[in-house]
Every structure is written in structure tokens, then in C-alpha cells.
Amino acid sequence: MMTLTALLGAIELGTIYAVLALGVFLSFRTLNMPDLTVDGSIVTGMATAAVMCSAGINPYISLIGAFIAGACAGFMTGILHTRLKIQAILAGILVMLASYSINLRIMGKTPNIPLTKSETIYNMADKILPSKYSGIVIGLIVLAVIILLLYLFLQTRLGFVFRATGDNEDMVRAAGVSGDNMKLMGLAISNGLVGLAGGMLAQNQAFADISSGTGMMIIGLASVILGEVVFGTKTLLRRLISASLGAILYRVIISQALYLGMESSDLKLVSAVIVAAALYLGILGEKGAKIRKRRGQNGKSASNS
Template sequence: MLQIILGAVSLGLLWAIMTIGVYITYRILDIADLTVEGTLAMGAAIAAQAITSGMNPYAATALALVGGLLAGLTTGILHTQLKIPALLSGILTMIALYSINLRIMGKANISLLRTETVYSWLQNLGLSDTNAVIVLGLIFVMVIVCFLYWFFGTELGSAIRATGNNPKMVRAQGINTDIMKIIGLVLSNGLVAISGALIAQSQSFADVQMGTGSIVIGLASVIIGEVLFGKKNFFSRLVSLVLGAITYRIIIALVLKMGMPANDLKLFTAITVAIALSLPVFKTYLNPVKISIKEGK
């Protein structure tokens, strides 16, 4: 059981980076960005192809980051400059990325068995594969959380947050909301691509289909993190996202251990997200008297 939980924690840390990327668009910018389904696979594809071509795994991961940034930029331009709705812009980029990812890999999947990865130096120190992923995952997550906490406290970061909250007020202050949205989308997809690169190296393969359903997994982790671990301030929100991603992976590991078919995982995740997003409505039905008093009825 301990090994199952450790495996879930290791995977949760890597998916936490993707969850933070989803949070930036979904919560901060108030955009449902489906680009991430293509970007996750793109990060994995770039890293895998670069590593098998002899590139240093850290340089390959950085290259995956660049690919993710460009994917986010594409969605941002489609939405802000060509005035295509945000949801449709993400779908268009996601569809395009499927073909691009196949071009990058040259085939549907690439094996990374017996190749050097970002975890190799920890494994060479004697750590098991799972512990190596946990250690490096923690390092990446801590660096990203600290960077984002600093970044969103700057004038530029505050303008991005304000754009999601009240774009009319931001425009009244002379800030270009289109640029803020593009930066947010670029940053979000860059993080998702890093997550994809790290996941591919931990599972020793990249697959063109590995991003399918990732937006739902990201939303589930966001909701679980907010519900269970709160959202008192911005730093605690970032930490709650990490804990939410880990908790989600532990839940999945436990339900699989209890005998749930693996084919039902996406259905289970969709139901979990639907219930979590519907909680405010359920609370309204459960507390009609209290709400009526607040409204003065």
C-alpha cells in the first residue's frame, strides 16, 4: 500500500505543474483553455524526440517549455487578434497540435527506456525510480510555486490577475487586456509542456494520445485542492493546487486498488469534477432559508 501511495505522490507532483497551468487560465484569466490537451503531449513529444536524438535531458525539457510557450501564444493570437472565442481558439490549437506532435515524433509513440533522463542522476545516487521522481518533482514544484508567487505580485502579474477579474476596469486604467491574456496563456501552456516532458521521462515513453482528458484531470485537481485545502491567499492557493493534484492521484490509485476498471477512470474523473463544480448549487438547495434571509426575502 505504501508503494502505491508513493507512486501516486510522485505522479501527482508532476501533474501538479499542469494543474497550476490550468489554474492560471481557468481561475485567473477565467478562460477554459483546451490547448493544454495538445500542449501536454507536445511537451512529451519534444522532450522524447530530443533525448533520443542525444540532447541533454534538461535541455530537452527546456525545449519542451519553448514549444508550450509557442502553443499558448498561438491560442492567444487566435483569441485576441483574430477575435475567435477563447474556447474555440483552444480547440483549434489542440487539433493542430495533434498533427504537429506526430510530425515531431515521426510516429505515435517514442520509448525512453535505457536513455538518460532528468531523473538519472538521482537514480545513480541510489534512489529508487519513485523516490527520484518525488525528489525532482518537489524541486520543480517548489521553484515554480515560488516563481509564480513572485511574478503575480509584480505589476505585470497583478495586471494579469485584474484582467481576469474585471477587464473593463483594467482597460480603463490604460492596460492592454489582450496582451495580458496572451501572457497568461503563454505562461499556462509553458507549464503544461514542462509537466508533459517530466511525465514522459518518468514513465519512459511519450505518446501522441497522452494529453487526452488532461483538462478534466487538471480541473479535478484544482477543485479538490480548493475544497480540501482552502484558498486564503495566493500562496496558499498555489500550494493547495499541488496538494489537490497529489490527492487526486491518491484517490485514483485507491479506487483502482479497490477494483475499479481502468477504462472507467475518465468517467470517474468527469463525475467528480461535475459534482465539485455543482457544490454551490447543492448548498443553495440545502440552505434555502439562510439564503432567503441574506437576500431580504
């Protein structure tokens, strides 16, 4: 088993990926839409936070900046999908592509911004907490605030129709609400959270890199599914917490695999295989339940006769 330091490091990173997972949860589960904007908007958030931090702006304010920048990317995807009627997945890919250029512009046309000399939420926390735990504590606090706000939002009148949109858009329209507007709002909030996660990630690793977005949507998806399988989906709050814990668990598993000798260059392949397997098992889960039920009934009728 890996060392305690490595475990704590994985959990710390996990709290950041948990925010990403909540963003993916909103688009993939609530809106029922695979949104590839994520791979772009996370870098948008990173870039924005890095530029703001290195300009000496308060790192918490820069996280809000990262949220807004990410939300703008999501909003663009929403416009392409709902107003120009482009397929959701294609709209996401288009914005992901476009955001590469925009991210470079935000970063002043350099592919990498170091934050070693800037103040971040992590080195701020180091001053008041033992540095071994400070990253986890600050990560958990930010995560808890986000889960709480999200939970409260999803319990409002607006939150109700938003949740119904992924279930049944006809019903939302029948309730006098434009499903398109709900998607627009949902994609903005979802990518806002992704941007926020990007901002945290940049501050945590003390740099922003233009190419670090690849595969982030899949990592978020893996976290959501892993969380659902391991921690359950019974209530809404439970689902939000499951997605977050799923992200932390995912990071722990990855870092254990690396410790056991997996090449870090194989990471993306492994992520893809895990998600493919999880999606397949999800389908199998339903089938499996049916087969089990049938067997049970057959067993009963056999014993009756």
C-alpha cells in the same frame, strides 16, 4: 488500503500533475477562461522532451524545451482568441486539433517514442538518492521551484494586472493595459507549464505517446477544484499550493480506486463525473450559504417574537 509503493508512486505522479494543475489554474482561475489547448500542449511538451532526451540533450534542458513548445501552442490559442476574435473555447479546440499533426511531426511521424535508453531527470536522480523516493524528491523540487517563480511573478507589477484581467478586464484597460495582451501572455505561460508537465511525464513513464493528451484539461481542473475545496483559497500562495496538493490528492484517490478494483478504462468517466459534481457543488456552495443565512435569520426573528 494500497501498498506503500503504490502510494509513493501516486504521489510521484501527483507532483507532475501538480505542474499541469498550476497551468490550468492560470487559465481557468486567473484568466477565467476554459482553455482546451491543454489536451494538445501537454503532448507537445511530451514529444519535445522525448525527442530532445533521445537525442542526448540534458533532460533538464529538454524540460525547458517542453515549456517553450507548450507556450507556443498557448500563444497560438491566444492569437486566435484575441486577434481573430474566436471564442476562447473554440480557439483552444482548434489548436488542440492542429497540435495533433504538429506533435506527430515533432515525434518524426511515429506515434510512440520510448525513452528507456535515454537519460531522464528520474534516472539521474536514482544515482544519488534511494530509488524509492528519488522520483518524489525530484518532482517536489521542480514543483517548488515553479511555485516560487510563479508566486514571485504574480507579485510583480505585470503579475498584478495579469491577475486583474480575469476579474475585470475593463479595469485593466482603464489602467492603461491591453487586456488582450495579458490573455496572450497568460495563455502562453499556462500552456508552457502544461508542456513542462508533459515533458516530466514523458521522462517519468519513459515514453511519449501521441494519444495521451485526452482529458488532461479536465484532470487539471479536477485537481484545482479539489485543492480549493480541501486546502482553501485564502492567500495567493495558498491557492498555488492548494492546486498542487489537489493534483497529488487526485492521483492518490485515483490509485486507491484502481486498487479497490475500478477498471482503468473507466478512469476518464470517473474523472468527468468528479469534475461535473465538483462544479455543481461549487454553485451549490453559494446557494447553500444563502439558504443557511436565511434560515439563521428566520430562526433569530422567530425567537425574538
